[in-house]
Amino acid sequence: MKKMAILSIAMMFLLSACAPKFGQEEVVQQKDNKQQKAVIPKYNISDSYYRMILPFKPSEARGLVVEDLNTRLDVDEFETGLMRVAQDRFSPQDYLFQEGQYLDKKTIQSWLKRKSEDDKGLNPALGNKGTNEEKNTKSPIYLANILEHDYLMKNDNNKVKLGGIVLGLALNSVHYYETEQGYPREVQIEDGVIEKEGKRLASEILSRVRQIKGLESVPITIALFKQQPQSAIIPGHFFAVTNVDEGSTTIDKWEKINEEYTLFPSDDAEKNHREDLMKFLNFKSDIEDFFPNYTGVIGKAFYVDDQLQQLTVNIPMQFYGKGEVIAFTQYVTGLVMEQFPDYITVNVYISSVNGPESIIIREAKAEQPFVHIYQ
Structure with a gap:
């Protein structure tokens, strides 16, 4: 009996070692001339979702979206809506999804600051003249967050590499600040101003992204998102998108996204x-x-x-x-x-x-x- 038990255990190990791994596909991921093994799930829960490469690699900027956006509704729509926008250029049938691996937390936080607080800050400087109300009304914070999604391609040799990135720019419809006495105040930002500033910011961000190693020549899509006020009970929405060709450092045209909640x-x-x-x-x-x-x-x-x-x-x-x-x-x-x-x-x-x-x-x-x- 003891020999049979040992034999059964040995057979179990042998079978498990030889058995195929159902539901997944092993590939090699390439980045910065380095290769590492990864796994792609064979089955997708919906044609509307991307398959995600495993092991899951969280973004270096993970958590910033939750910190910087006004409501949980905006957080969810900003992330899932950006995937929806991406599908027009990066089909879920041909591309794999991975959280952004190039823009780290420190970089994004630096870009979100006012120009006077950080040389790389993208939001306007507050200035020194006038009251807090006058300065904030004249120079509200437009850019609330930057979200990066990476889309990978698999070739015939079971290797995957970056096929393009999608950047979402979350823009404020309301700028919140405090008076010198600590009283909360807000500045409404008109839709025309949101669009104008969003497109200006996108051009500058594109120029900076092209200087990051690994992103010099990949296709880039940038989408603009208008977030809702803090009191809102429905999420904001994407309203414009642009597709930048391989190696290009300029934005030629924008397309309107007609979505709303x-x-x-x-x-x-x-x-x-x-x-x-x-x-x-x-x-x-x-x-x-x-x-x-x-x-x-x-x-x-x-x-x-x-x-x-x-x-x-x-x-x-x-x-x-x-x-x-x-x-x-x-x-x-x-x-x-x-x-x-x-x-x-x-x-x-x-x-x-x-x-x-x-x-x-x-x-x-x-x-x-x-x-x-x-x-």
């Missing part, structure tokens, strides 16, 4: 998207009629080229048992399938004071929704 219900939705708002209000009304414990429904609508693409709905409820959660989820699922057109994706998150209760996802053109009730 709208809160349902809101005055903006009433003014600009009334038909979609009415569908949402009918949905909201049907919930109110049948469930007395309803406390509110908030929707976040995402538009591309003025067409509704995705609606995310949050429903907080007071529940007294799991049966009520199941009944409510079933009812809302029926409303989603019947009341919203099938060309949009609808995400519904149902919660209580205890946390998430259920989730409903109806992808665009899907005949059946995904429904999950948390246990």
Whole structure:
């Protein structure tokens, strides 16, 4: 028996050593004339997502986005939206994603400062004349953050190398500062000024990036993001993008990105998207009629080229048992399938004071929704 046990263990080690690694592909990554082994997952959870090279290499500037942007909503949209922008040039079928490996934290922090505070600062100097209010009104901080994403290519020899980078520039719509007495103040920045300053900053950043080893000649895409005020409950959006050819140090043209988020219900939705708002209000009304414990429904609508693409709905409820959660989820699922057109994706998150209760996802053109009730 003892010999058979030893034999079984030996066979297990032999089989595990010879067995193929399902779900991944081994490659060699090249950077700075150095090579190291890496792994690419064979399977992708969606055509909208990039496969990411492993082991995961965090960006040297990791954490700066969370520190510098006004809201968590802006943080998420800035990162995922930049991937969405990248897909027009770097297809998820042909490129792999990696967090930025070239712009480190120290470099970005230096660039985000005012010119008077750091020789490399990209934001305007505050100046010495006038009160804090006068100086900040005249010279607000425009650039809030810089985000780098790297896109890698795999050749026939199972080697991957940098195929291009995408840079996101987060720009302030509101500049916050304090008076000499410590009172908080703010300066609204007009859209025209945001666009003008964003394009000016992009040209300077491109010039600097071309001087970084490894980025002298790669294709570069730069996208401009307008972040929301601190009090906002919807995220900001990208509004312009430019593609820079290999080795080029100049920006020839910009393309408009027509994206926006709208809160349902809101005055903006009433003014600009009334038909979609009415569908949402009918949905909201049907919930109110049948469930007395309803406390509110908030929707976040995402538009591309003025067409509704995705609606995310949050429903907080007071529940007294799991049966009520199941009944409510079933009812809302029926409303989603019947009341919203099938060309949009609808995400519904149902919660209580205890946390998430259920989730409903109806992808665009899907005949059946995904429904999950948390246990």
